[in-house]
Amino acid sequence: MSQHDPIIAKHSTGRCLCGAVAYAAATDGRFSICYCKMCQRWAAGVFMSAPTTAFKITQGADKLHVTRTSDWAERAFCTECGSNIYYKADMMETPAVAFGSLDDTSGFTPRIQFFSDKKPEGLPLVPDTKTMTEAECNAAFAPDPGETS
Numbered sequence: 001m002s003q004h005d006p007i008i009a010k011h012s013t014g015r016c017l018c019g020a021v022a023y024a025a026a027t028d029g030r031f032s033i034c035y036c037k038m039c040q041r042w043a044a045g046v047f048m049s050a051p052t053t054a055f056k057i058t059q060g061a062d063k064l065h066v067t068r069t070s071d072w073a074e075r076a077f078c079t080e081c082g083s084n085i086y087y088k089a090d091m092m093e094t095p096a097v098a099f100g101s102l103d104d105t106s107g108f109t110p111r112i113q114f115f116s117d118k119k120p121e122g123l124p125l126v127p128d129t130k131t132m133t134e135a136e137c138n139a140a141f142a143p144d145p146g147e148t149s
């Protein structure tokens with residue numbers, strides 16, 4: 001990151017539950033929430049992630065499994081403990097790390113909620129935070145209209 005970048009980068013580190021996989025990343029103190037069914041299957045519920053502008057695996061690259069989960073994105077997890085490490089759409093230069101894998105999440109604030117119309121019933125949306133419906137997400141991100149996350 002150069003000193004002239006308008007976004008204030010925060011140096012973050014993170015790891016999986018068992019500690020086999022660790023990373024260093026530049027984050028901007030914000031996180032996203034995704035309610036899509038794919039994220040629910042993958043993360044056991046709502047998937048929270050922090051976008052990065054730099055990302056490097058610092059330990060256990062051989063324990064990191066990267067799998068393509070759609071025509072336009074891949075997800076990575078630790079093969080030892082199953083912890084999710086990141087989500088990366090092809091259009092992103094660096095991944096969005098699994099929020100819970102960050103060592104220090106103090107001061108982070110929610111930025112946006114994706115697939116807001118797919119959220120589990122009974123779970124409230126985060127107030128005063130931008131939302132995008134499935135249709136809006138597909139229009140914005142999917143290379144092929146009709147694809148879901």
Ligand SMILES: [Zn+2]
Nearest residue numbers: 016018078081
């Ligand atoms: Zn692990």
Ligand SMILES: [Zn+2]
Nearest residue numbers: 034036039149
């Ligand atoms: Zn999702």
